[in-house]
Amino acid sequence: MKSMTGYGAGSAEAPAARVAVEIRSVNQRFLDVRVTAAREYAAWEREIRSRVQAVAQRGRVDVTVARTPVAARRRYAVTVRMELARAYVQAGRELADRLGLGGSVLLADVLRLPDLFEVSERAPELGPELPAVRRALGAALRAFDAERRRALTARGPVGKRIEFLLQEVHRELTTTGAKAGDLAIGELVLAAKAEAEKLREQVQNVE
Secondary structure, three states: OEEOOEEEEEEEEOOOEEEEEEEEEEOOOOEEEEEEEOHHHHHHHHHHHHHHHOOOOOEEEEEEEEEEEOHHHOOEEEEEOHHHHHHHHHHHHHHHHHHOOOOOOOHHHHHOOOOOEEEEEOOOOOHHHHHHHHHHHHHHHHHHHHHHEOOOOOOOOHHHHHHHHHHHHHHHHHHHHHHHOOHHHHHHHHHHHHHHHHHHHHHOOEO
16 A cells, blocks of 8 residues: 655766656645656656656656756857957957057957857757666656555555445445435434545545
């Protein structure tokens, strides 16, 4: 028997990033898996959801997959705005000519000018990160399942079977109350139905 409320976390290292997975679940009658993944992992959300669905049968399950780049492995591209650089140099020379100033424009002078360079981060190679995502997810699922486990796992969803039995009890009580025709018995039936409803609400927290 397992609770529908649980938490699990796992992490793994890839060459260019650290992957962290967190899984949280709360009570809900039907299964609803929601995956929030780093945009780089959007293509793998279907696989992530399928693996979670293989573990949980009921409840709302929120899965977060975070990616933290390794600073030493980040790659950048630097682009020089050549037209702007030429314009700066030309303007400097014209200014020197008009004011009758000597000297020349040096590279060190140009490098100090604003907005000459565009720096962008190169897109990472994500292929090597998929195994890390799977390892982190596997660790999180194991922790998640262990926390939810309350007894030896029975074959099939236990909560649904118990809820079905309680529905049958409710029907039998309704039939008994209708046939009894006695006020005292009717009151006992109402009390029993109220207790059965309380049990049904508690059962919704187990699988």
